[in-house]
Each structure stands twice: as C-alpha cells, then as structure tokens.
Amino acid sequence: xxxxxxxxxxxxxxxxxxxxxxxxxxxxxxxxxxxxxxxxxxxxxxxxxxxxxxxxxxxxxxxxxxxxxxxxxxxxxxxxxxxxxxxxxxxxxxxxxxxxxxxxxxxxxxxxxxxxxxxxxxxxxxxxxxxxxxxxxxxxxxxxxxxxxxxxxxxxxxxxxxxxxxxxxxxxxxxxxxxxxxxxxxxxxxxxxxxxxxxxxxxxxxxxxxxxxxxxxxxxxxxxxxxxxxxxxxxxxxxxxxxxxxxxxxxxxxxxxxxxxxxxxxxxxxxxxxxxxxxxxxxxxxxxxxxxxx
Amino acid sequence: xxxxxxxxxxxxxxxxxxxxxxxxxxxxxxxxxxxxxxxxxxxxxxxxxxxxxxxxxxxxxxxxxxxxxxxxxxxxxxxxxxxxxxxxxxxxxxxxxxxxxxxxxxxxxxxxxxxxxxxxxxxxxxxxxxxxxxxxxxxxxxxxxxxxxxxxxxxxxxxxxxxxxxxxxxxxxxxxxxxxxxxxxxxxxxxxxxxxxxxxxxxxxxxxxxxxxxxxxxxxxxxxxxxxxxxxxxxxxxxxxxxxxxxxxxxxxxxxxxxxxxxxxxxxxxxxxxxxxxxxxxxxxxxxxxxxxx
DNA sequence: AATGTTTTGTATAAGTTCTGTACAGTTTTA
DNA sequence: TAAAACTGTACAGAACTTATACAAAACATT
Numbered sequence: 204x205x206x207x208x209x210x211x212x213x214x215x216x217x218x219x220x221x222x223x224x225x226x227x228x229x230x231x232x233x234x235x236x237x238x239x240x241x242x243x244x245x246x247x248x249x250x251x252x253x254x255x256x257x258x259x260x261x262x263x264x265x266x267x268x269x270x271x272x273x274x275x276x277x278x279x280x281x282x283x284x285x286x287x288x289x290x291x292x293x294x295x296x297x298x299x300x301x302x303x304x305x306x307x308x309x310x311x312x313x314x315x316x317x318x319x320x321x322x323x324x325x326x327x328x329x330x331x332x333x334x335x336x337x338x339x340x341x342x343x344x345x346x347x348x349x350x351x352x353x354x355x356x357x358x359x360x361x362x363x364x365x366x367x368x369x370x371x372x373x374x375x376x377x378x379x380x381x382x383x384x385x386x387x388x389x390x391x392x393x394x395x396x397x398x399x400x401x402x403x404x405x406x407x408x409x410x411x412x413x414x415x416x417x418x419x420x421x422x423x424x425x426x427x428x429x430x431x432x433x434x435x436x437x438x439x440x441x442x443x444x445x446x447x448x449x450x451x452x453x454x455x456x457x458x459x460x461x462x463x464x465x466x467x468x469x470x471x472x473x474x475x476x477x478x479x480x481x482x483x484x485x486x487x488x489x490x491x492x493x494x495x496x497x
Numbered sequence: 498x499x500x501x502x503x504x505x506x507x508x509x510x511x512x513x514x515x516x517x518x519x520x521x522x523x524x525x526x527x528x529x530x531x532x533x534x535x536x537x538x539x540x541x542x543x544x545x546x547x548x549x550x551x552x553x554x555x556x557x558x559x560x561x562x563x564x565x566x567x568x569x570x571x572x573x574x575x576x577x578x579x580x581x582x583x584x585x586x587x588x589x590x591x592x593x594x595x596x597x598x599x600x601x602x603x604x605x606x607x608x609x610x611x612x613x614x615x616x617x618x619x620x621x622x623x624x625x626x627x628x629x630x631x632x633x634x635x636x637x638x639x640x641x642x643x644x645x646x647x648x649x650x651x652x653x654x655x656x657x658x659x660x661x662x663x664x665x666x667x668x669x670x671x672x673x674x675x676x677x678x679x680x681x682x683x684x685x686x687x688x689x690x691x692x693x694x695x696x697x698x699x700x701x702x703x704x705x706x707x708x709x710x711x712x713x714x715x716x717x718x719x720x721x722x723x724x725x726x727x728x729x730x731x732x733x734x735x736x737x738x739x740x741x742x743x744x745x746x747x748x749x750x751x752x753x754x755x756x757x758x759x760x761x762x763x764x765x766x767x768x769x770x771x772x773x774x775x776x777x778x779x780x781x782x783x784x785x786x787x788x789x790x791x
Numbered sequence: 792a793a794t795g796t797t798t799t800g801t802a803t804a805a806g807t808t809c810t811g812t813a814c815a816g817t818t819t820t821a
Numbered sequence: 822t823a824a825a826a827c828t829g830t831a832c833a834g835a836a837c838t839t840a841t842a843c844a845a846a847a848c849a850t851t
Binding site: 217218219229233237249250251252274 | 825826828836
C-alpha cells in the first residue's frame with residue numbers, strides 16, 4: 204500500500220484537466236490544498252501540480268461529501284485514505300490497548316467510541332489491519348476466561364461502526380448495484396463488510412446481502428434483483444467441491460462475477476484455470492476494477 | 498455517554514444541512530437547543546455547530562412527535578419514554594408493506610429508515626410484535642427465491658436500529674451491570690436484543706455479551722466481571738440436558754440469575770421445580786423485577 | 792366567555808467565520 | 822510569444838454566532 208504510494212503513477216494530469224473532469228475550478232483546487240491540505244499532488248521540477256488518478260478520485264470524493272452537505276473544512280475527517288503522513292508516530296499500540304481495555308470492562312459503547320475515534324483519523328484498511336485484526340488475534344490467544352464475550356462484543360461494535368459508516372453515504376444509484384455475498388465457507392464476514400464500507404465511501408453501490416444458502420441461490424438473486432454484478436467474498440477454507448460449485452455459479456449468473464477474500468488469494472492459480480475473475484487484493488485497484496465493470 | 502459526546506463522529510454536518518433535510522429552520526434548531534437542550538451538537542473551535550447523523554435522526558424524531566400533536570416542551574419525555582397511547586387507526590399493515598418493499602428492493606438503508614420512522618412513534622415491544630415479527634413470518638412463508646437475503650438484510654437493519662437506539666442512552670452506572678447471554682439453544686437473539694434496548698432506555702445497565710460457549714463460562718464471567726446479575730435468554734428449544742446445565746449454572750453463579758425468553762414460558766413448571774427464577778413476560782414487570790434485584 | 796400567562800416559532804441586529812473567486816506579479820510550458 | 826500555472830493577498834457574500842424582541846397560539850384562571 205505505502206509501497207504503491209512512492210511509485211510514480213502511470214498517468215499524471217495538469218490542474219486544468221482535473222478541473223475539467225471534476226468541475227472544480229483550478230483556483231479552488233489550489234485553495235483546498237493550501238487551506239485544508241486535502242490533496243497534495245506531486246510537482247514537476249518547476250513546481251507545476253501533477254495529479255494522479257487517485258488524486259482525481261479523492262477530489263471526486265470531496266465533491267460528493269460536499270454534495271452530501273458536509274462543509275469543505277470538515278471534509279478531512281470524513282475522508283478515508285488521508286492521514287498517511289502521521290504514520291511516523293504510531294499510536295496503534297495505544298489504540299489497541301484502549302480497545303481491549305474497553306472490552307475487558309464489557310463496555311461495548313466505549314469500544315465503539317475507540318473505533319470512531321481511530322476511524323476518523325485513519326483509512327478503513329488501516330483500522331482493520333492495525334487495530335481490529337490484532338485485537339482479535341490477541342483475544343484469540345488470550346488466556347482470559349471471558350474471551351468469548353470480549354470477542355462477541357468486539358464484533359458487535361465493529362459491525363455497528365461499519366454500518367454507521369456505511370449507512371447514509373450517498374452512492375451512485377444510477378449504476379446497478381453490485382451484490383456481495385458468501386456461500387462456500389463458514390466464518391465471520393468482517394473483511395467483506397469492511398470492503399463494502401470502503402466501496403460505498405468511494406461512491407460504489409455495493410450491497411452486502413448476507414451469506415447465501417447455495418451458489419445457485421446467489422445466482423438466482425442476481426437474476427431476479429437486476430443487479431449489475433456479483434461478488435463472492437470467501438475468507439475461510441471452503442467445502443471440498445468448491446470448484447464445481449463455483450463453476451455452477453458462474454454459468455448460472457447472468458451478470459459479471461468475481462471472487463474475493465483470503466480464500467481467493469490462496470487459490471489464484473486454480474481460479475485462473477477455472478476462468479473465474481479474482482478481485483484485486485489492493486483496495487484501490489479493486490474499486491477501480493468494479494467501477495469499470497459491466 | 499458524556500464521554501461519547503465530545504468524540505468526533507465520522508460525519509458532521511453544519512446547521513444549514515440539518516435544516517434542509519429536516520425542514521426545521523436554523524433559527525428554530527438553535528431555539529430548541531437553547532430552550533430545551535434536546536440536541537446538543539458538537540462545536541468547531543470557533544463555535545459553529547456540528548451535527549452528527551444521530552443528531553439529525555433525533556431532529557427527525559422530534560418533528561415526527563410534533564406532527565403527532567406533542568408540544569416541543571414535552572417532547573423530551575416522549576423521546577426516550579415508552580409511548581403508551583394506543584393508536585386508534587392502525588398503520589401497521591402499511592408499515593409492514595413499506596418494510597417488505599424495502600427488503601425486496603435489497604435496500605437495507607430504506608428498511609432502516611422505516612424502522613426508525615415507526616420506532617419513533619411506537620414503543621419497542623409494539624415494533625417487535627406488530628412489525629418485525631410479522632415481517633419475519635411473512636418472509637419465512639414467502640415463496641420468493643431470495644428470501645434468505647431479505648431476511649438477512651432485515652436482521653441486519655434490526656440490529657443496527659437496536660444498537661443505535663441503545664448506544665448513547667444514559668444508564669444508571671452506579672448499579673452493577675446485569676449481563677445477558679444465551680447458551681443452551683441456537684438461533685438468533687432478536688428478542689434478547691430488543692429487551693436489552695428496552696431495559697437500557699429504562700435506565701437499567703443491561704449488557705448483551707453474545708452467546709456463551711457453556712453455562713460454566715457464563716458463570717465464570719459473572720464472577721470475574723463483577724456483574725450484579727445474570728440473565729439467560731433462550732428462545733429456541735434447548736439441548737436435552739438443559740435442566741442439569743441450568744442447575745450447574747445456578748450453583749456456579751455468584752450473583753442473582755434468571756431465565757427469560759420463549760423457552761422459559763414453555764417450561765414454567767419445570768423451572769419452578771428447579772427453583773430457577775423466571776423473568777416476567779411483561780416487559781414492564783420484568784424491568785421492575787430487575788430493578789429491585791440484588 | 793373573557794382575560795391573563797406561558798409557550799413557541801420567527802424576526803432583527805451586530806459581529807465573526809468560511810469559502811469561492813479575483814487580482815497582481817512572476818515563472819513555466821507549448 | 823501567447824497561454825497557462827505558480828504564489829500570496831484581498832475581498833465579498835454566504836453562512837453562523839449570540840442576544841433581544843415580538844406576535845400568534847395554547848393553556849390556565851377568573
């Protein structure tokens with residue numbers, strides 16, 4: 204992720220172009236940068252701004268947030284994917300400590316407060332990777348007798364936070380929604396829900412519809428609901444005949460389909476053989492992929 | 498609660514936006530805040546009001562109550578209080594229709610909106626009995642191929658609504674919390690969560706801690722957490738040797754314990770034989786019972 | 792029924808903050 | 822050389838703030 208950030212982007216655009224495609228005047232773009240530091244494009248040796256594709260997406264997000272009614276000065280907090288620079292001073296251990304302390308006190312509301320506080324500062328994937336997953340792991344290896352309760356409360360708080368973050372975000376409803384589900388393996392849907400939240404914040408109309416009873420049921424729903432695509436998110440190791448089931452699903456689906464989740468990463472080659480598209484691991488790339496679908 | 502109040506929420510809106518979406522003029526919003534303190538938005542360092550989504554929902558609720566004929570000055574009680582006036586004209590079929598339509602459209606946010614709208618007008622037990630349970634039943638008997646997804650979205654919306662309603666309610670923290678769990682039977686925890694919300698709105702510090710792996714684990718947590726009591730909420734038919742497990746739990750528990758849920762109603766006599774207290778079926782009586790515990 | 796009091800939405804005023812844009816002067820690009 | 826971008830300052834109008842004031846509606850009392 205941060206490795207990507209340092210690489211020169213394939214395409215870079217002058218300010219005029221950004222203004223053109225986003226509808227924000229150049230002078231305003233500069234003001235935003237100066238006053239709120241929302242977008243920090245690279246520069247030519249002589250100082251001219253060079254906006255990357257990601258920068259343009261950020262501007263789009265800002266515009267969307269403004270349309271939603273949030274004032275420019277307050278956009279920063281609501282914008283996911285900012286706050287990469289502050290990583291030098293890592294507060295993560297402190298946050299983890301706060302989160303676990305809340306759980307040990309069986310205080311779900313306090314745990315939620317921690318998630319909110321941290322979630323306002325860091326992008327979702329960081330929240331997942333640096334706070335939530337470590338906390339879950341720590342609970343898993345803990346010797347505390349009540350860890351089942353702590354884990355349960357944490358999951359509860361996470362779901363609530365994700366929902367609160369997801370609900371109320373205005374998404375692009377002109378496009379057909381993409382349904383996201385799971386049906387091959389058991390387990391929680393943490394990562395799927397986090398990705399859903401990320402996608403919705405990026406303006407995509409992604410909808411988690413719960414775990415499907417069978418691949419055919421999922422295909423059926425894709426058919427009848429008029430969805431624009433289907434995403435199968437599997438993390439745990441699925442049933443033995445998953446390949447067959449996946450083929451079945453693929454043939455029955457009337458719309459584009461892709462697999463995602465940890466499972467898909469473990470079986471890339473096999474999935475390639477089956478000619479089932481795999482969602483990019485990187486969130487930005489994955490979103491781009493979904494955007495250009497159909 | 499007050500600790501939560503000054504934490505940054507993910508999204509914050511200026512007063513103009515609140516006015517626009519609720520139809521209440523900014524000047525009136527300020528008057529309400531000054532005169533009745535119903536909504537206390539955060540402030541920027543310079544003093545501008547910052548409304549959270551929850552605040553906006555509160556305003557919506559207030560507007561709805563005013564439309565119902567309740568004067569602003571008395572809204573405060575009705576906001577968290579249990580509505581008593583029974584409706585002469587029942588809108589429930591209409592509400593059910595709206596809810597199901599939202600689900601068929603796979604629109605979880607719209608479903609949530611329906612719950613909020615109705616929940617602002619009626620007490621929770623009515624919401625459960627007249628809207629949620631009938632809707633679940635209807636889905637269960639529906640022939641629609643995607644009913645699993647509809648049910649899943651409904652459960653999702655319900656949980657979110659309950660959580661949102663539960664979070665931020667000030668409870669009596671001087672008393673020791675009562676833990677509520679489930680461990681004998683499988684199934685969803687819908688009714689337990691609804692009761693939790695009711696109890697919290699009544700000022701009781703009841704905390705749902707998820708389903709326990711075993712009765713002893715629950716007893717253990719009651720011990721270590723310093724809880725003031727334990728509530729075992731079971732709806733589905735439990736394992737065969739539930740009586741023995743319950744006895745075990747009762748003996749291991751260091752604090753008062755009671756059983757609740759549909760299961761407890763089906764086995765009143767047996768539970769009496771075991772000398773295990775059963776929570777009153779009526780919500781008001783049940784709350785009274787918990788209040789005088791210990 | 793008539794009268795007084797409280798409630799409640801809106802209006803006004805005077806001052807502050809926010810935010811998009813304009814302008815001036817310089818440098819870079821094509 | 823003309824067009825476009827850069828920086829920094831400036832400014833106007835919109836939006837917010839508090840505080841006081843006022844009229845209509847609702848409620849209470851004689």
